[in-house]
Amino acid sequence: MRPEREVRVVSDEVPGRPPQGGLVHALHVPRNAKAGAAVGVGLAALAYLFRVLELLGPFAGTQQYPLLGAEGWFAVLAFVLASSTALLVTAALTLVSAYRLAKEV
Numbered sequence: 001m002r003p004e005r006e007v008r009v010v011s012d013e014v015p016g017r018p019p020q021g022g023l024v025h026a027l028h029v030p031r032n033a034k035a036g037a038a039v040g041v042g043l044a045a046l047a048y049l050f051r052v053l054e055l056l057g058p059f060a061g062t063q064q065y066p067l068l069g070a071e072g073w074f075a076v077l078a079f080v081l082a083s084s085t086a087l088l089v090t091a092a093l094t095l096v097s098a099y100r101l102a103k104e105v
Helices: 022-026 029-052 069-104
Strands: none
Touching: 022 029, 029 069
């Protein structure tokens, strides 16, 4: 005698999924991004002011800066410094949040 075969029917129902923003919310990414942006902009503004306004006196080896001038080039560098610092601080704070969350589990 042969055992009867079970007939399986594929369901069109999609299983329930957890909310998509759960991990982002648990790791406090928006808060970390705001803190990172604040630190990055602050550091870039400070570096820009020290260099362009020569708060510590003139820098040795003054050069010529085509197209944008010294202020323009240092504004571009300040933007790069701000964005990279913001990314670094955001990543570090998020890693700290992930570590704390992992310790709780």
